[in-house]
Amino acid sequence: MSALRPQPLDLRLAPAALAVWAVTLAGLLLGWVVAAVVAVLALVSVPVLWAVAGTRRWGRSLLVVLVLAGIAAAGTAQRGRAAEDHPLRGLAERGGRAVVGVELTDAPVPLRGASYGARRAQDRSLVRAELRSLGPAGRRAPSHGAVVLLVPSASWRDLIAGQRVLVEGRIVPPRSGELTIAAVQVRGPPIGVTAPPGWQRTAEELREGLRVAAAAVLGPAAAGLLPGLVVGDTGRLPAEVEADFRTAGLAHLTAVSGANLAIVCGAALLLLRLVGAGPVVSALAAGAALAGFVVLAGPEPSVLRAAVMGAITLLALVLGRERSALPALSASVVGLVLVVPELATSLGFALSVAATAGLVVLAPAWAAALHRRGVPPGPAEVLVVPLAAQVVTAPLIAAFSGEISLVSVVANLLAGPVVAPATVLGVLATVLHPVAGWLGEFCVLLAAPELAWVLAVAEHAAAVPGAVLDWPSGLSGGLLLAGLTVALLVALRFRRVRGLLVVGVLGAWIVLVPVRGAVAPWPPAGWAVVACDVGQGDGLVLATGRPAEAVVVDTGPDPALMGECLRRLGVRRVPLVVLTHLHADHVSGLAGVVREHPVGAIGIGPLREPAWAMREIAALARGHRVPVLELVAGQRTRWPHLVLDVLGPRGELALAGSAEAANDASVVLMATTRAGRVLLTGDVELPGQSGLLASGADLRADVLKVPHHGSRYTAPRFLRAVGARVALVSVGDDNGYGHPSPLILGELRRAATAVRRTDLEGAIAVLPGPRTVSRGDPLRADDR
Structure with missing residues (x-):
């Protein structure tokens, strides 16, 4: 930000970048046929536009947009059709x-x-x-x-x-x-x-050296954080630290981004300038540092994207050439999306582009405005950089996660100043450790205070009441927040409005935070089925019609969460626990049921794999004198307001003897309740769903427990055969599996099925109608 004077923006390539991104996104989401049609329309329009506009300036600009959009659409169509026609796809x-x-x-x-x-x-x-x-x-x-x-x-x-x-x-x-x-x-x-390859082996040895040096000097949290800051390696970062970073809006620090490369290349430039090196030598050294870092982190698409974005960040923030940065950003978007079309649907790519654009477009103007009001240049830049990045990326984060971090700007302001020295010291440790282990460990030791500070900021920011605000997810939620952000930025230009907004924000914080912490009345009267919020797993409770009694289908991964759900529902007796299959996210919470409630029986399917799970279930059943029953297709069990029919597994899946078949060997139940027919599908995937469809069983249901937490391995024809009015997705917040799949959610919504998710709504009760009520404050591990 040279002298804190923002220069006029060069927007000539921006329309071309947006067009290439848009047509590629349409081709990926809507199919190669749509991309082919767009390509034909764009390329056919080129001679028409040339004849109409000639060499006029606006005509030349529009020609560039059409040509690049046509090329992008044609490339996406060709690749999409090749993937669709591949033998493996069938x-x-x-x-x-x-x-x-x-x-x-x-x-x-x-x-x-x-x-x-x-x-x-x-x-x-x-x-x-x-x-x-x-x-x-x-x-x-x-x-x-x-x-x-x-x-x-x-x-x-x-x-x-x-x-x-x-x-x-x-x-x-x-x-x-x-x-x-x-x-x-x-x-x-x-x-x-x-x-x-030799260079890959060398890079892995360097990364392992950093992990060894960090483990030798630092505690577990800091030792897991340092490789994350340097090369995005979070394999040893404790889960609770990752959760704190997400809540505090600091998760981007442990992902390789343009910031990493800007820090490394900026350090190289600064060192060379201090020794009097000329611009040519400095530029070559920065390029070598960038290439070396790409090799160290690995040449995955995300790292290559970060290399381009890091170069742009250096161009804008180190060299102070804001006017050339926006065309460079636009050209990079065009080039990257043409070469790697999948980047058009990547959240990481979108966040990188948005953050870089914010630093180029908003940060210089805001820093200059602060400087005019008496803020020195250095503090002005420190203040506006995280704010600009947060403003432009918040709508994207909200659209994907369904929440907004209210502490991220402050957390980034506090953590930001120490990230660069910690990263540089980590890179030095990586390079020096193979030469002399003590030198590498000494660099790690110098980074220890910075790491401790970042960890403390994340922990305290995540503990702030109301740190995260729930927000509508999807395109509508993102557009809503973007519109509100633009309106807020316009309103802040007026002094009187700024005062009113400050008062309004403070009042909302005082009122809403206590309200969000209050527990809504639970359970609702007349519930028939409840999908407990047990994290990444299944745990369902079905009312039998007898007081304080319910059947449990799967118990989630955590005994405390399953037991707490039953206590809040007022369940004191469980005549039957059905374990659809023996994966941990369905059976590990069993102890929370049998230790706190009289259980009549435990029902399982024919497959007794994985063996460790079967041993634990058998030991728990023996210890509490609960019989274990095998459930087979055709069985029926009745209670006053509940009938359970076992629909599967059938055929070969009922005889499966391998742990690999566990999902498709899930017990499938049709529950007839006061809320109508409820199909409980465990984790059945494509083969299991095909078997159910071929069996001739009546799969029509009012409520569907979506198979496998909304996994993409669900056949649209299976969903159409069920034809449910309500779909329950039992899924964990921020899970690493991509559950639920946008493809499956789209199929359900196109069928006018109401989708209810435990990760967004907490425990969900199904009442006669069927209609649903969510508990409103999801059960989480910190509720124990």
């Missing part, structure tokens, strides 16, 4: 199996959640890879395309980008909005693992 629709050879494009990333238990060997990781071959040895055919692997963490955690492996697994559809061909669910270890 296999994915049937949930079939295949052997594929892949090359990893990034390291395995652990999926946060309780589906397999946090301390179990069955926990899962996600790996992005490029398909290289299709078919088993001897019949392998070359093939290409992007795939996603869901793999066991224990046997895959040491792999890195660049290695080739052979895997066998179930092929399932990818998420919507991607050009990924398919996802592969892998249960076993990788086969035929090749050595990674």
